[in-house]
Each structure stands twice: as C-alpha cells, then as structure tokens.
C-alpha cells in the first residue's frame with residue numbers, strides 16, 4: 001500500500017513538538033525586522049576538510065550580515081582509522097579538538113547575536129558508531145548524516161563490492177542506488193543523527209529518475225517518517241548542478257525525490273552546505289527552496305529542536 005499523508009500537519013506537529021515556518025512567522029518577523037522567515041543553517045564546513053575556505057569567523061560574520069539566527073558548524077568528521085588512512089576530504093582526528101574549541105569560542109563571543117552549535121557531518125560507518133555516539137554525548141550539539149561512502153572510505157572509492165568504500169555521489173547503476181538507500185537507512189536507525197544531509201545524493205550523476213530511484217526514495221522517506229528524522233534540501237547541490245558537466249544528470253536536490261518525500265509526509269530542513277563564506281549569501285536559494293517545498297505540501301522545520309534562535 002502506498003502511504004498517504006493522512007494526518008494533518010498540525011496533528012503531526014503537536015505530537016512531536018515542532019513548529020512550522022508559517023507558525024513561527026509572527027515571532028520571526030519580530031526577530032528579523034523585515035524578514036519573514038528564520039534564516040538558519042546547520043551545515044557549515046571549515047578549512048580543515050581541505051575543500052572549504054575562509055576562517056570560521058568569516059562564516060559567522062557573513063551569516064550575521066544576512067540576518068541568520070543560527071549558524072551550526074558540521075564539518076566532515078574525522079574517523080579513528082585503524083588502517084592509518086589519511087582522508088583528503090575531512091579533518092584529521094588530531095584537528096578535532098581545535099575544531100570544537102574554535103566553534104565553541106565563537107559561540108561565546110557572538111552569544112546574544114547568533115547561536116552557533118557545533119556538530120559534525122558523518123557517513124554511516126557502523127564500525128565507528130560506538131566512537132561517534134560517545135563523541136556526540138561528550139562534545140557535540142548535533143550530528144548530520146551525509147552518507148558519501150559505503151561502510152568506509154579507507155578503500156577504493158570506485159570499487160563496488162562487499163568490502164565497501166564506494167562513493168555514493170557516483171551512483172550510475174540500480175545496485176548502487178539500492179546500496180545507498182540500505183546503508184543510509186541503517187545509519188538513520190542508530191538514532192545518532194539529527195537529520196539526513198542531501199538524502200538524494202544518489203541522484204548526483206544518475207541520468208533518469210527511474211523506478212529504482214523511486215524505490216530508493218520511498219525506502220528513505222518511509223524510514224525518515226517512521227524515525228522522525230528531517231531530510232535536508234541541500235542548497236550547494238543546486239550550485240553544483242549549474243556546472244556544465246553536470247547538466248545532463250539528475251543532480252540533487254532532485255525534484256522526483258522531493259515529490260516522493262511529500263507523498264510520505266517527510267519533514268524538511270534547508271541546508272546551505274557552506275564550503276565558502278559566500279555560500280551563505282544565497283538567501284535567494286533558501287527562499288526558492290522554501291517556496292518549492294511548501295508548494296509540495298512539505299513541512300519545513302524553521303530550526304532543529306533545541307537548537308533554535310537564542
């Protein structure tokens with residue numbers, strides 16, 4: 001049976017303690033002056049991941065200039081590799097302490113102006129779930145699940161086998177997509193993650209939103225509703241997709257995926273996935289996303305529970 005979104009948005013909210021953007025408009029227009037929506041972002045990177053630029057404070061000042069009320073940092077997590085692997089797209093484990101201290105210090109420095117929670121963007125690597133859980137408990141405000149690799153990344157990113165390592169941003173076959181959905185759902189089930197970043201990453205270079213894409217979207221969305229995990233509408237993906245070499249691919253965010261998300265009654269949160277301070281200037285994309293999602297009937301969370309404006 002195809003699930004119907006038959007409980008009203010208000011019913012769902014009452015049960016789970018969320019407020020919608022619309023409900024918060026009044027409050028937010030008071031906070032933001034002219035602005036009619038809360039500008040928040042929980043997906044900000046730092047230079048430590050080796051493919052982002054600027055200092056942490058540059059992001060904060062940029063956000064303040066645009067009227068953001070929350071700027072959460074969720075840089076690509078380090079992993080305690082037993083293989084001695086050094087990843088090219090994440091911080092090293094020995095940089096974690098400095099990352100946490102830097103973001104926390106900014107949170108204190110700018111208290112009262114903007115809330116700056118500290119988190120990490122992590123893959124669903126079961127081998128490290130225990131480590132991650134302890135780290136979250138001890139040192140982090142939140143975690144987002146950005147499932148870039150299959151099981152591990154200290155392995156060949158092009159090989160698709162049981163050992164893992166495959167890069168999910170290059171799914172070209174139905175089997176790749178099925179694996180992405182399966183692994184991502186396993187991650188969601190841990191209860192560690194506050195939202196799923198770019199859940200439609202599997203569409204990045206895939207050419208057509210075919211039956212396999214639909215099936216993966218259904219599985220992911222069904223899990224998101226059952227586990228009450230918001231899905232991120234990723235604004236950086238829109239900018240990637242504008243690149244000439246990617247125009248023939250589906251890209252993400254993928255409209256087909258979000259239509260399925262609407263049918264299932266998923267909750268969304270908008271993420272800038274900022275890798276440069278200027279990425280936070282794309283408030284036009286934020287507003288476009290809000291319009292697109294609400295047009296589909298998707299509930300957009302104004303902020304993560306417990307991590308809203310101060």
Ligand SMILES: [Zn+2]
Nearest residue numbers: 045051076275
């Ligand atoms: Zn990145």
Ligand SMILES: [Zn+2]
Nearest residue numbers: 043121146273
């Ligand atoms: Zn990211």
